[in-house]
Amino acid sequence: MKRRWLWSLLAPLAAVLFALVVSGVLLWASGHNPFEAFSEMIRHGIFSDKQGFRVDSLISTINRAIPLYLSAIAVAIGFKMGLFNIGVEGQYKIAVLVAASLGAAVTLPPILHVPLIVITAMLVGALWSGIPGLLKVTRGVHEVISTIMMNFIATGLAAYLLATYFRRVNEPGELVIETNAIPGSGLVPSLNSWIAWIDQRLGFVDLDPGRQHLHGFLIAAIIVGVAYHYMVQRTRFGFELRASGINPGAAKASGVNPNAMVVKTMVISGAIAGLVGMSFLLGFFGKYTIDFPTMLGFDGIAVALLGRNHPVGMAFGALIFGWFNRSAQILDLRGIPKEIVQIMLGIVILSVVVAYAVIGRVIERREIAAAHAALEDKQVPAAIGPPDASAREGGAS
């Protein structure tokens, strides 16, 4: 079992290396020095001789990873039972918009204010994803189709609501499309004080966060990751969820109601999707604007694939995405198209999928060999004896 761990680490590593080689060739072919590009990314993203260890980049990487991780978990829950929720994109947008507006409209002590916003977002996400779930079980509409359609509706609806009912009343001469700002009591404080605390105790490195603020919502992401693992692996619901994904026929015969399972899964997935925008909303923007980050829902699908729906794997996947996006910022300044990073991520995902397939086959072959070996251990009696007294003695062979 330990071996299996090692193998599944190997796949993403090999994939990243492969992606580096391919994108290096692409850079070279388009007249750039790949080594320069990569070393710029590392200098900006991890460590440079001038600025030392880039804590600010690290924080930015984590901040970028938080929503991707939550998005990946939302997608992974669906994957676990064979549902493909492509609608995280729309679910988080609608959820953020509604939660931001509601959060700005009330004033409460922080202990109530933050949960109110977060729970609203989860509810809205759950409602939005529940629709494709219901459509699937009542009308047989495939969730891939309906969630894609719901994305269009969500994007359009969010833009409309933002421009009309949820828009902040502008000052004369002002032309800003955004919701009212959430008061301080509704925001999540950054974790920079924790970094400072660690910094004080570690004399030998200087942890300077620069202008970056580590989003406090990181804690929520970690809790969700743990809860996801616990639910999927340790609860009966999780078992039935996985059983439905692996073998719907067997799950049905085992007393799992497939329709209820579809709706429940979509609702949970949507509730997690509702959290995707929360770190940016409560830790950075404080309101929903037309500049609010998009594509988080789609990147989450990629992260889920990269991390194989495993809570730790997806955390690594989200961090890799976050780091590449952060370190790509420097490339434009050096005249290198930063789109190369998107290409790299694309290649990483493709090659990871291939590598996992190959490694899966290796593991399977080993297991079958082990089962064969077990067969031989117990060879002779060719016939099999039952546990009771009627067991026959082993036959000759």
Next chain:
Amino acid sequence: MAAPAAVELKDITKRFPGVIANDGIQLKVERGEIHAVVGENGAGKSTLMKILYGMQQPDEGEILVDGEVTTFGSPREAIDVGIGMVHQHFMLADNLTVLENVVLGSAPARGPRILSALAALVPGVLIFLAFVRMGFAADGSGLSGGAGSAILLAIAVGALLTSIWAAYKSSKPAIDFVSAREAISRLSGAHGIALDTRQLVEELSVGEKQRVEIIKVLYRGARILILDEPTSVLVPQEVEELFGDLRALVADGVTIIFISHKLDEVLAIADTITVVRAGKTIATVKPEGVSARDLAELMVGSELPTAATTESTVTDVLKVSMKDLGARGEGDRWLIEDVSFDIHKGEILGVAGVEGNGQQELVDLLLGIRAVDTGSIELNGENIAKWSTRERREAGMGFIPADRHGQGLLLPSPLWENAMLGHQSVEPFSNGPMIDRKGAVGRTNEIIEGYDVRTPGVDTTAKALSGGNQQKFIVGREMTASPSLLLASHPTRGIDVGAQAVVWQLLRDARANGLAVLLISADLEELIGLSDTLMVILRGRMVATLDPATVTAPELGSYMTGAQQEEVAS
């Protein structure tokens, strides 16, 4: 000396990691004979046939075809020397016609189509050139330009690749169906195998599909046919037809290697029988002068129990009672109609029937997977027609599915999770909403030890086990849950004689302890031997109730096909 044997295998040894599948196998198949190879599952029959068919290479030993030493690297090479395989599971495309299926993969060509390939290539090249020009023109400096020119270049490359692919596809030679149809009718005429080449395969009966498989192999030029468990999917009448076909083929000089574990059939059709056990050839015998029992004992290496139940344990406590049960399928067709029966504690009710006559639907109704349209199902006197599957399973309904991969196992999951399947809501598997890992592992070990499931451990995935071990695991899972009603669909399908005897014994013991069993099987011996009451299902209706003590297999067969009819006492 006489003509050399059609196929001779000398000292074939094949090792897999940790196991010797074939250990010095000797097999000599004369030309124009039907040579049966019998043995338990795991005895090494399939490995042997895979070696002969070129799917695997032996570690030691040699293969002689017509007296010449031969080696095959692939099934194609085996076909080239005239060896063809008819697989147990048909490898046919249902949505194609018989003709298309037969020629699939070895279609006669009418020559490549260069013109159509060119036609596909030209526009792609033009688009490519146009976009490359635009891409360069966008900023004059070529490839190092901005995103705009990169996109244009990407489109150009995409168009070029697409057209190359299209050109490659359309350059493929066309199939010459006319000559193929002639060749097939020649073949089927010559061997007396009737086939309509225009029919869709999905419209064919199982027996006809098998014929298509045989013709397919002959069409590829095979003169030596390997048939892997060919009768396992057939009803008695179809088996007779198959045997007729095989005899005709042999009369034409075709050699047949027939793999089976149905010993009566082997005795009926084979000219020579080779028994394989634990990777070794145990004996080669002529069917004259040996009985099925002798063969079975050679296979197992010890004496055998039989399926016959000794004494009745039927009580008068009613367990299940179905009344006027009906269920409609698509288009309001009745899948199950007016079915009524009772099963008492300690009773095994056998349901005989040709597959696809409503057996699966009957099980689905009992299990609550399919909704009841008319009638009632009573369990312990309570109408459960509206209960969910979970409620029924928690009430003690055990289920051995006909299709263990489709309904019985989570193949990529470890055994301890498979042990929970269907029982996940009760002890020892869960504790409220939480899974009890320890309890599940404990029960899994109980199943593995008690039912001799051969596995390295509880964490092994179900996929890694052999079919027989998977089946034993499922039977063990259902039995250790101490059910009060067991729905057993083909409980011994695909498992070897020894394991079959164990399953029979388990059913008998459980029955003696008051278990009520609904037994659905295609193995008539099993049905007659185990059942206390026997019913025949035909087109969704129970057409006969028979006494297993007096009925014979051929009689049962004629009820199953509707040749003989009887009113059911209701």
